[in-house]
Amino acid sequence: MSSETLDKEGVTRRDFLGLAAFGAAIFSALSVIAGTLRIFKPNVHYEESKKFKIGKPENFPEGTVRKIDERNLFIFSDSDGIYAITAVCQHLGCIVYTTEWGFQCPCHGSKYDKEGNVIGGPAPRGLPWFEITQNVDGTLVVNAGKEVPKGTKYIFA
Amino acid sequence: MLSRFYLSLLLLSGLVFIAFITLATYRELTPEWKKYQAEYREMLIKNAKDEAAREKARRIKIEQQQIYLAGLKRVDRCMNCHIGVDNPLMADAKVPFKQHSGDYLKNHPPDKFGCTICHNGQGRATNKKEAHGKGRDTHWDFPILPFKYIQNSCAQCHDYETLRHKGGEMVVKGERLFREKGCKGCHKVNGIGGDLGKALDGIGSQPIAYFPMRHVVGEQTTYNWLKQHYLDPRAIVPDSEMRVFLTEEESDLLTTYILTFRTTEVPREYRRIRYVPERRVDGESLYKMYCIACHSTGKVSVYDEILKRTIPAIMNPAFLKNADDGTLRKIIKEGRKGTQMTAWKSTAAGLTDGEINKLIRYITRERPDEAAEPFGFAEFKTDPKHGKELYDVRCALCHGEKGKGGKGALGINLTNPVVQKELDPEFLARTVRDGRSGTPMPPFGEEGLGLSDQDIADIVSYVRTLAQKK
């Protein structure tokens, strides 16, 4: 209004007030949006432990393959020891099956050799191997959260 | 030109909002447990044996810990603070970092069992006060269990044989107390037991509001209520009729045992209950289980201040001499209406005929060989009027003018239906004649007390009319 004195060089006091006020409003809006997006990210997962028992070593005699269906996992046992390979295809998460030359995924045709290395199809990486440990009472425990290098086989008493 | 008033309002509100959203974010990002996890990491780094271990410790992420137990329908976040619970390096650390004591975790790995299945407390909570659930203002019904009661949790999965030898002896001893103090004389469990008290099924899973906490000293918790209630029932529930006499230690044992009565059942895969052949129950155990709380030794009858009546001495030879098995069976099966004596037949308090027979055999084991001399009530021609004259002089002093006994009176209430209808007059007449030794009831037939058999018959016939006279 007429009483307002304009500072020709820069901003008036009122302009500063306006800038600050709208600045605060915009900052507030941004913080609300950021907080809202953060709320969508869950802090905890309602999933059971990635470690699970699979039984005693004698349940896995040499030369056998067993599929643990509820965990999507193959347990192999050969002369070098016991090892665990996932049954989840690394392309888009289908479940592979064993063939005489390795693993075959039914969905998009990924092929893996017996070690789980990719030999065909779209899969970007080989099937991971998981760590196996033994409890004090002798049961074997697979940790599907921990990968080990391919070829790591365990020998248990 | 914008209005200065509204601009200022906008600026001020905006600044307040920014200030508080900053505060709120800070509060959100610095929960109690992060401090503990950071301290834990520092401890691991400091105590690391070699560089590899140190590097491993450095890589520990500070994050929300959670054990999700689909089978147990629980979510436990205790390890947010009790982070070293399964780390052997933390055996001598201070709480909350300390490793779990004993070797319990060997067979109960936390990622399968969690914490609250044994310790109670609020597993979902992420701060100390609410996780431990202490204090009514946390609104949590199952606060963390003190160690002295913790064995009750073992009984969810383990049978008593295992408990006896492997660290559950408090439950086993408590169970024995429960059996031998006659608790089921008044409390039903699984449908069997008396009716005077509340049924005890699921009592360990009841919310705190179920218990009248008004007079409880200290923390208002289920276990404190139970224990204080065993030490002095009437201090906790003023009009309680519970007859229980336990030492401090016994109260703790019984509390531990009673807490095992839960409604929640853990899934089969967790349970380790072996088949245990049913205990052979003899007359003595039955007596202890159902009768002893009121009748105690059964040798003397005394006026009981708690029940406000005379408790008859049911194992007194004089009584047994007079009462044949049929009479006893009738009393036990039907109870005594108007008194605390419950009807024990299978459709009421739930004892089988076999069990009642065993009880009778136990009660009557000291019955004198020779039976009481028959009275022959049926042969007398009775005169209730004469009976009343005699009653008023000889009997009313103890049994009350109307036969109702009453407070402070020595005699029992004669108007109850058992005396009035169910008992044989012959039995009553013999009792008047021979008295009841061990009780204040004298033998009126003896010389000196001077009632003739005709007098006694008249009195009995009058007594049988008492209930009709209002």
Place this chain on the structure above:
Amino acid sequence: MGDMSGLSKFKENLLNLKNSFLASFLRSGRLTSDKSKASVMFNNFFLHIQGVKTHINTLRPTYTFGLGLITFFLFVIVVLSGVLLMIYYHPSVEEAYNKIKDIIYVVFGGRLLRNIHKWSGEGMIVFMILHMARVFYTGSYKKGREFNWVIGVVLMILVFGLNLSGYMLPWDQLAYWALLIVANIIQSPKEITDSLGITQYFDIGGFFKELFLGGTVAGQESLTRVYLLHVWLLPLFLFIFLAVHFWRIRKDGGLTKPDEFERVEGDLSYVSPPEKKGGLFPTYKTYGLMELAHGRTPAVDKDVENTVLSWPNLLLAELAVFMLTLAGVLVYAYYVDAPLKELANPLIPENPAKAPWYFLGLQELLSYSAFMGGVGLPGLALLGLALIPYLDREQEYVGIWFSNRQGRIVALQAFVVGTIVNIGILVFVVNLGWFRDWWPNVPQMLITLVNPGNIWVAFMIAWSAMVMKRTGSTRMGAIALFTMFLVSYVIFTAMGTYFRGPNWEFFWSKSQWPIH
């Protein structure tokens, strides 16, 4: 342009992207002239609900106190926070309580979010009632706004319904027992049908209770229904009625103002007046199309010199009030946690089992007679509220707080007398009881008809009839009645909230409650 290649045109367009996008977005060019400031209002879907010009009276903070706007902004906050809560909440009796706990303990900002949702929801009730009082005392239900007042009453019912249904979702002890109490309020017409002996043929109360609970007891079915009401049905109706509410304000020519509006010193500090006279919107015109409209609704050509452009005046004021609301809710939610009690337990009632605070006035009335407190008197109150604009048709003094000096006196008298009489009735009941305490066998019908709640309502009506007779004005009668209504809502609510303890007995303070 012909000599430009396609690529250079493309380059040109790319450089102009910002301006061309903004122009298409705003449709009005840069906001430098009155024309562009006006067109931004009527070219924008969201802004066109408001007029191009706004009366100075509307922007005077002491006229409206921004109450209706605050209620609306609280609703916006409640909807947004509610959607966020829905990410983690799950309406099942096994999981609901645990999910609320998880929202509190492990969702980022969950505790704050829940508090914001809870308090802005209850804040809606407070500000809605204050807004209603403002509209009433400034006579803003008159002159074509009668039906909008009725819509306001409908909105009030919906807001109460939303709050109540939300109260039940955590499935804790508070929720469960409130659900049960409400179900029994719904059932309360049974008191009448029982007295008439016709319940077995015509059980209207039981019928509605079954509709509400999905059974005869509260359980999963009830939770499903309440959840549906809370997140879908009631909000949908609220959106619809709110849109109509706003639209009608616009069609009625904006907020009310006095017929003889006079600027006072300081009015201009809330607005920036049109920059120059003459222009596209000279001060003697409101806005174009409305001059062609017939009817008596819009304030065409009236008081034009006291209007200013809505952009930026009104929008700045609205933004400021929104920010104020947001900040207020945040500060309150930061310090005060929404309650959550033990898991619902159908066997162990809370003692006292209290409804949420905004219904505790009703619960006090309910303690006299279930039907009258639950259905009769609230129904009468809502009907009375809705009918006010049709029973008081005096058209003077619109836009002036309390109409005139006489109105201020009538309101003050009603306030003082109402407070004394209402508290007097409560003191009487607390000390001496009522019929059933004196004659235990008194028929229920007599209590339903004659109880302290009814007596209070009868007194209010009699007092306002007396005022009408004395002043010869229906507006004065309405002021007296409405004032007493507000007084008793506050007093009964305070009574139920602060002075009633276990077994609904009177206590001076909660510290005297016997410990269970």
